[in-house]
Amino acid sequence: xxxxxxxxxxxxxxxxxxxxxxxxxxxxxxxxxxxxxxxxxxxxxxxxxxxxxxxxxxxxxxxxxxxxxxxxxxxxxxxxxxxxxxxxxxxxxxxxxxxxxxxxxxxxxxxxxxxxxxxxxxxxxxxxxxxxxxxxxxxxxxxxxxxxxxxxxxxxxxxxxxxxxxxxxxxxxxxxxxxxxxxxxxxxxxxxxxxxxxxxxxxxxxxxxxxxxxxxxxxxxxxxxxxxxxxxxxxxxxxxxxxxxxxxxxxxxxxxxxxxxxxxxxxxx
Numbered sequence: 001x002x003x004x005x006x007x008x009x010x011x012x013x014x015x016x017x018x019x020x021x022x023x024x025x026x027x028x029x030x031x032x033x034x035x036x037x038x039x040x041x042x043x044x045x046x047x048x049x050x051x052x053x054x055x056x057x058x059x060x061x062x063x064x065x066x067x068x069x070x071x072x073x074x075x076x077x078x079x080x081x082x083x084x085x086x087x088x089x090x091x092x093x094x095x096x097x098x099x100x101x102x103x104x105x106x107x108x109x110x111x112x113x114x115x116x117x118x119x120x121x122x123x124x125x126x127x128x129x130x131x132x133x134x135x136x137x138x139x140x141x142x143x144x145x146x147x148x149x150x151x152x153x154x155x156x157x158x159x160x161x162x163x164x165x166x167x168x169x170x171x172x173x174x175x176x177x178x179x180x181x182x183x184x185x186x187x188x189x190x191x192x193x194x195x196x197x198x199x200x201x202x203x204x205x206x207x208x209x210x211x212x213x214x215x216x217x218x219x220x221x222x223x224x225x226x227x228x229x230x231x232x233x234x235x236x237x238x239x240x241x242x243x244x245x246x247x248x249x250x251x252x253x254x255x256x257x258x259x260x261x262x263x264x265x266x267x268x269x
Contacts, residue, residue: 103159
């Protein structure tokens with residue numbers, strides 16, 4: 001494929017093949033300051049067409065140059081390259097940058113598979129990523145709700161939260177869990193536990209089943225339920241059960257401990 005590097009007029013860039021950045025560019029001011037001081041050090045990549053040029057790598061550099069009012073920009077011009085190859089090269093140019101997010105990576109995989117029929121095996125070879133990573137990120141961008149994607153982009157939750165939310169089978173429980181994540185009341189460990197609770201008893205170990213029994217007591221016993229979410233909170237993870245007890249005095253502590261222990265002792269073994 002024929003390429004050359006030279007200055008071109010920014011006005012000649014008529015479009016983009018694939019803009020992969022989704023999140024706010026928090027480093028834009030730093031990049032603009034660098035370009036103002038030294039110019040664009042790394043040429044953008046463009047594809048030559050009959051009407052002008054299509055950009056496929058270097059959107060942030062182009063945006064910053066436009067913001068500074070520059071009329072020209074150094075560019076690596078590709079004359080004989082397909083849209084498919086250009087998008088792939090643009091993706092590979094971005095994928096290993098530290099600020100390229102998992103959601104952006106997933107959208108790039110989706111475009112390459114959906115628009116250009118790349119197989120996962122081809123992406124593994126081209127991008128150097130594992131099969132499980134590619135499938136996981138494709139699942140996120142194809143199945144997360146718009147609100148969940150926006151939450152990830154806004155930094156209100158991580159792609160990891162999104163992955164475990166999708167593993168919750170009950171749609172109502174998934175929606176409830178998402179709201180709790182946004183409220184800061186449900187951690188990633190809590191989400192993993194919600195998924196664990198879906199596992200059939202036949203697949204659980206003896207210790208796991210015993211913890212289930214204890215949790216069931218806490219959820220059903222009238223004495224503990226009267227204190228539930230008020231002064232006694234019980235949370236659960238695969239590591240065990242955590243009791244958080246708020247007390248006004250030593251007497252109050254003894255009374256609440258008695259309620260909990262009494263319920264445990266009365267449960268048949």
